[in-house]
Amino acid sequence: MSILERLYVWNIAIGMWITLKHIFKRKATISYPEQKREFSLYFAGSRY
């Protein structure tokens, strides 16, 4: 590992940048009672 990688502080900083970018991405949650997901015709689970 290079000297910059060995310090681990640089890697932590890169990780923190990635986490920060995730704040501004689109969220994967759907608000259940208002929005529901569509299922295919052959779906074998309960379609609540």
Next chain:
Amino acid sequence: MIGLLAIDWIFILEKLILIVSIVSISLVIAMYETYAERKVAAVMQDRRGPNRAGPFGILQPLADGLKLFMKEEIIPNTSNKLLFVIGPCMAMLTAMMTSAVIPWGGKIHFTLFGLDRWVSLQIADINIGILYIFGVVSMGVYGMMIGGWASNNKFSLIAAMRGASQVISYELPMGISLIGLLLLTGSLKMSTIVAGQLDTWYYVLYQPLGFFIFLICAFAECNRTPFDLPEAENELNFGYHQEYSSMKLGFYLFAEYINMFISSAVMATLFWGGYDIPFIHDGDLAKSIGYNWLAVLEGLSLFIKVALFIFAFMWVRWTIPRFRYDQLMNLGWKTLIPLSLINMIITALLVLLKENGWRF
């Protein structure tokens, strides 16, 4: 018996109001820190946080508090009953005692009721401010140890041992890195330290390594990831607060959040200028808008700095994995103590040179 009129009642009233307001503000901030933690964790993990309990989930901490009150109070039969109840109280006590010496704002000019007093927004401006903070932080180990021992549970005891060894081994680099800061300020009094940073360069620019070491040690003192092995859920069965239910567990968790808030306030005061508004000369502002509004703005600027630090605490938590116990101890003893000693020696040399006029 001295007469009742000989006591300075107004002084006592002023300190009482300050204490009550600072304690209640810390409690409310710790409550909303739990909400902020869940929201920040959620947005960093591509999901939304709690948003059902009131608009945007604002009433979620109230719901959590109510849930904790309603749970059953369990005290294990074979535990040490007195110590079992005292443990969380010690943790909460030492968490709140530190807030007494932090300067929360400038001075307020109180002119109602015919009085003419200058009230400084600091409960106790003692001469040994920083040393008091250290003493109280060292006492914080007791809450953890008593909780682990009184549970009469081997896992809790191991977790408490780990927690205590972690806390005491990270107090040393914290103290030594502060010695470097004290060489610059020349005084242990908190108000002098803030006064030395008003409208000039903050001490973080003079002591960047000292600030960095202090930050890492603050993470370790608050038992915060990556140093949260004592309360690890999947490693040690939830750690030293395993046997606690209801409000006693609530106290432990709350004490951790209050510790986070107070550590952020201490870091902001020592290294980032405390209640100084950056880039603006405070004296000029006092003449244009009056001293009371200036005190409000200064308190607000301190809270913004504290909020940024709390966000940094949470940001690091969701980025890096936990340290193993031997990695943690290695970092504390074999890396941070030599670094902080080197920092202290270099700072001492530079201060000596500066006083000698940069000649030797």
